[in-house]
Amino acid sequence: MKNSIFLKIFSGYLLIVIVILAITFPFSFRAIRHHHIDTLTDSLKNLCVTLNFKISSLLEDNRLEDLDSFIKDLGKEIETRITVINPEGAVLADSEKKPSLMENHRKRFEIIEAIKYGFGTSLRYSASVKEEMLYVAVPIENNGVTYGILRASLFLKEINSLLNNLKMNIIKVAAIIVIILLIGAFLFSRNLSKPLNELGHASRKVAQGDFSIKVLLKGRNEIKELADSFNYMTDQINTLFSQLSNQKEELNSIISSINEGLCVIDKEGVISISNKSFNNIVQNDSVKGKTYWEVLRITRFDELIQAVQREKNSIVNEIELNNRTFLCSATYCANKEEIVVTLHDITKIKNLEKTKKDFVTNVSHELRTPLTAIKGFVETLHDTNDNEEDQHYLNIIKRHTDRVIRIVNDLLLLSKLEGKSDSLELDKVNLNNLIENILKIFEQNLKEKNLVLKFNPDSSLPVIKADPFKLEQVFINLIDNAIKYTERGEVVISLSHKKGMVTIEIQDTGICIPKEHLSRIFERFYVVDTSRSRKLGGTGLGLSIVKHIVHLHNGRIDVKNIPGTGTNFIVTLPV
Incomplete structure (x- = not known):
C-alpha cells in the first residue's frame, strides 16, 4: 500500500512528540523528586542543628529518661522521627520506639558519615517502621566534646503522594500540549500534502497526454512557485509537442513523397521506418518491424549492411533487385546506432x-x-x-x-x-625489376628533353601477385605522361610498402593540373588542355585505362597537384 506524504509527515510529528515526552518526563520527575528530597534534607539538618544545644545538655547531665520523653513529645509535635545515638551506636532515645528494644545503629550509613564528616544522610527502607524514610544525622557536640549523634527522619510517602499528584497534573498538561501539537501537525500536513497531491494528479494527467491541466494554488510560498513553474512547463511542453507533431507530419510527408526507396534499420537489424517507394521496390507493404533479411534476401545487400555496422561508416554500392539495378547508399547514424538506407533506381542509366x-x-x-x-x-x-x-x-x-x-x-x-571480360593473368611480380626495365624505353625521350630521371627502389619491397603485362601498361602510361608534360626539371619514381600495401609514386616538375580538373582526369576523353593534347598525340583515354587496370588489381590511384613543383600520381596495390 502506498504511504501518502500526509501520513508520513503526521506520523513523523507524532513520533517526535512521543520521543520528546518519553525523554522529558522521566528526567523531570526525577529532578523534581531530588529537589524535594534535597529541600527536606536541609530542613532536617537545620532541625538537628537547632536541637543540638538542648540535647547536648541533657546528655551531659546523663538525663536519659528526660531525653527520651523530650524526644517523643517533640517528634509528635513536629511529625518527625528523632533518634539520639551514643558514639558506640546504642540508641539512647527515639520518638517512635523504645530505645532498649532497638538494635545498634553504629553501622548505619548516615551515622558513619556523621561521625566521619560531621553530616550524614541516607534514603532507605526502614525495617522497624516498614516504610521508606529519609535520614539526616549530625554529631551532638558541646565545648568540643561529642556526646552522640542526633538523627532526624521523615516518611517519604508524603513526598511520593505529592509527586504522584504532580505527575498526574504534568500528564494532563502534556496530554493537552500533545493534542494541540497533533492538531497543528494534522493541519500542517494536510496543507502541505493537498497541493502536492494536486501536483501529482496533474503530473499523471500530463503523462497521459493532457497538457491543458492547470494547478491553481493560493498564497505566496514555495509550493505556489512550484505550481506556477509546473503550469509554465505544461504550456511549454504543449507548444513543443505541437511543433514536434507538425514536424513529424511534415517529415512523414517528405519521406513519403521521396521517389527513392528509404528505410531505417536499427542495431538489431529491424526496419523501424520505411516509405512507400521502398515498399513498392521490395513488393511488400508491411515491412515495418521485420528484419531486413526477411524483406531483402540479397547477399550483396546483407554484406553491405554488415560492412556499415562493422566500419561504422557510409558505403555506396549497386544491387540487383527484381531485374532492376539500384544504387544503394547505407549511412551509419552513431547516436542511435541505426543505418539509413536509400535505394535509387539506376536501371535506365545502366542500360x-x-x-x-x-x-x-x-x-x-x-x-x-x-x-x-x-x-x-x-x-x-x-x-x-x-x-x-x-x-x-x-x-x-x-x-x-x-x-x-x-x-x-x-x-x-x-x-x-x-566489362571485366579481360581477366587478369596473375603472376609473381617484382616491381623494382619491372619499373627498371620500363625506364629503358624512355631513355631517348629523356635525353631529347634534357630531363633527369630519379628512381628510388625499395630493396625490402615484397613480391606481389599481379598481371605483369597490364601493370606495364599502367606505368608506361604514367611515366610517358610525366615526361611528355614536363619541359624542364626531373621525374622521380619512388617505391615503398606499409601494412600489406605497396605504394608507387610518380612525381614530375611539369605543368600543374588545375584544381578544378583533378576530379575528372580519369574520365574517358577528358583532357585538361585540348590543343596541347592534340599536339602531343594524346587520346584522352590513357588515364581511364590506368584507373581500370588498378581497380582490377583491387588497388587505388590518387593524384596530387603540387603548385610550383608539378604533379604526383600515387598507385597503391595490395601485396
Whole structure:
C-alpha cells in the first residue's frame, strides 16, 4: 500500500512528540523528586542543628529518661522521627520506639558519615517502621566534646503522594500540549500534502497526454512557485509537442513523397521506418518491424549492411533487385546506432551506359578494318610517290590515321577492362625489376628533353601477385605522361610498402593540373588542355585505362597537384 506524504509527515510529528515526552518526563520527575528530597534534607539538618544545644545538655547531665520523653513529645509535635545515638551506636532515645528494644545503629550509613564528616544522610527502607524514610544525622557536640549523634527522619510517602499528584497534573498538561501539537501537525500536513497531491494528479494527467491541466494554488510560498513553474512547463511542453507533431507530419510527408526507396534499420537489424517507394521496390507493404533479411534476401545487400555496422561508416554500392539495378547508399547514424538506407533506381542509366559501351565497342570494331586499310594505302602511296608536296600531305594523313587507330585500340581495351571480360593473368611480380626495365624505353625521350630521371627502389619491397603485362601498361602510361608534360626539371619514381600495401609514386616538375580538373582526369576523353593534347598525340583515354587496370588489381590511384613543383600520381596495390 502506498504511504501518502500526509501520513508520513503526521506520523513523523507524532513520533517526535512521543520521543520528546518519553525523554522529558522521566528526567523531570526525577529532578523534581531530588529537589524535594534535597529541600527536606536541609530542613532536617537545620532541625538537628537547632536541637543540638538542648540535647547536648541533657546528655551531659546523663538525663536519659528526660531525653527520651523530650524526644517523643517533640517528634509528635513536629511529625518527625528523632533518634539520639551514643558514639558506640546504642540508641539512647527515639520518638517512635523504645530505645532498649532497638538494635545498634553504629553501622548505619548516615551515622558513619556523621561521625566521619560531621553530616550524614541516607534514603532507605526502614525495617522497624516498614516504610521508606529519609535520614539526616549530625554529631551532638558541646565545648568540643561529642556526646552522640542526633538523627532526624521523615516518611517519604508524603513526598511520593505529592509527586504522584504532580505527575498526574504534568500528564494532563502534556496530554493537552500533545493534542494541540497533533492538531497543528494534522493541519500542517494536510496543507502541505493537498497541493502536492494536486501536483501529482496533474503530473499523471500530463503523462497521459493532457497538457491543458492547470494547478491553481493560493498564497505566496514555495509550493505556489512550484505550481506556477509546473503550469509554465505544461504550456511549454504543449507548444513543443505541437511543433514536434507538425514536424513529424511534415517529415512523414517528405519521406513519403521521396521517389527513392528509404528505410531505417536499427542495431538489431529491424526496419523501424520505411516509405512507400521502398515498399513498392521490395513488393511488400508491411515491412515495418521485420528484419531486413526477411524483406531483402540479397547477399550483396546483407554484406553491405554488415560492412556499415562493422566500419561504422557510409558505403555506396549497386544491387540487383527484381531485374532492376539500384544504387544503394547505407549511412551509419552513431547516436542511435541505426543505418539509413536509400535505394535509387539506376536501371535506365545502366542500360544507357551499356548501350553507349556497346556502341563504342561496335564502332571501334567496325573502324579497325577501314582504318587499317587507309593506313596501308597511305604507306603504299608514301613509298611510291616522290613528290615533296604529296609526301607532306601523306605524312599528315598517316599521322592522323595513326592517332585514330590508337584511339580505337584504347577504346577496345577500355571496353574490355570496364566489362571485366579481360581477366587478369596473375603472376609473381617484382616491381623494382619491372619499373627498371620500363625506364629503358624512355631513355631517348629523356635525353631529347634534357630531363633527369630519379628512381628510388625499395630493396625490402615484397613480391606481389599481379598481371605483369597490364601493370606495364599502367606505368608506361604514367611515366610517358610525366615526361611528355614536363619541359624542364626531373621525374622521380619512388617505391615503398606499409601494412600489406605497396605504394608507387610518380612525381614530375611539369605543368600543374588545375584544381578544378583533378576530379575528372580519369574520365574517358577528358583532357585538361585540348590543343596541347592534340599536339602531343594524346587520346584522352590513357588515364581511364590506368584507373581500370588498378581497380582490377583491387588497388587505388590518387593524384596530387603540387603548385610550383608539378604533379604526383600515387598507385597503391595490395601485396
